[in-house]
Amino acid sequence: MVHIELQDVCKSFKGVPVFQHVNVMIEKGKTYGIMGPNGSGKSVFFKLICGFLKPDTGIVRVDGKEIGLNNRFPDHFGIIIERPGYISNKTGFQNLKELALIKNQIDDQxxxxxxxxxxxxxxxxxxxxxxxxxxxxxxxLAQAIMEDQQTLILDEPFNALDRTSVDNIRQMLLSFKTEGKTMLITSHNQEDIDILCDHVFEINQYTLQQIK
Incomplete structure (x- = not known):
């Protein structure tokens, strides 16, 4: 079942192309790795899917609904893109509590x-x-998963983690795979991609090419 679809999507910044005529279909319940060097557009790709950026031309759909019309942002997405901002003088719990109050779906426990x-x-x-x-x-990571989000957009989720923490988070993501969650992941570590991903796309020549 197609969950996310990019149809003939183009995106440029100040006349410099990042994507040209991208056509990608993401199936529900699968894990996808997005590879490419720094500056290739991985974060831009994620922002287009999440509605944080609009394509110059083309259409982004989630569950058949076009993102950016009546459906500004997709529902039930857990997102890490670049470095999230937090309230610096509050604890981690207090920060997550503030975020949880927006939808008021989960309790302190x-x-x-x-x-x-x-x-x-x-x-x-x-x-x-x-x-x-x-x-x-x-x-x-906690804010991306705490409301049992069914689609996870994770840009470098293992960044700055020690080996023990990497192993812990990998096992957590593998458990999400068995639960049928959809995940899109970038990582500079090929091992992360190999272990977690059902399919892999590489950004090349302003488009995404499936390599697995």
Missing amino acids: KIRKTMERVGLDPDAKQKVKHYSLGMKQKLA
């Missing part, structure tokens, strides 16, 4: 369990401004 799952202590009094890069990455 769910937030606590999610923090523990990614390797953070929900009772820690440490402010986010004193977090290490790895801790901030875990907090980003």
Whole structure:
């Protein structure tokens, strides 16, 4: 079943093309790796899917609905793109609580369990401004999964994590695969892509070419 579709999508910035005539179909319940060097457009691709950017021409659809018309942002997406912003003088739990209040779908216990799952202590009094890069990455992962989002858009989810944390997050993502969640992942580590992804696309010559 097609979940996400890009149809003849073009995107440029100040006349410099990033994508030209991209046609991609993402199936529900599969995990996709998006590869390409820095600056190739991986984050732009994710932002187009999430409605953060509009294509110059072409159409992005999620579950058959065009993104950017009545459906500004897709529902039930958990997203890490670039570095999320947080309230620096609040704790990790307090930050996630603020985000959870937007939809008011989960309780404090769910937030606590999610923090523990990614390797953070929900009772820690440490402010986010004193977090290490790895801790901030875990907090980003927690916000992306805490509401049981069914589609995960994860731009470098293993960035700044130590080996133990990488293994933990890999196992978590593998469990999401068995649950039938749809995931799109970028990683500079080929091993992450090999272990997690059913299909792989590489950005080349302003388009996406399927290599697996």
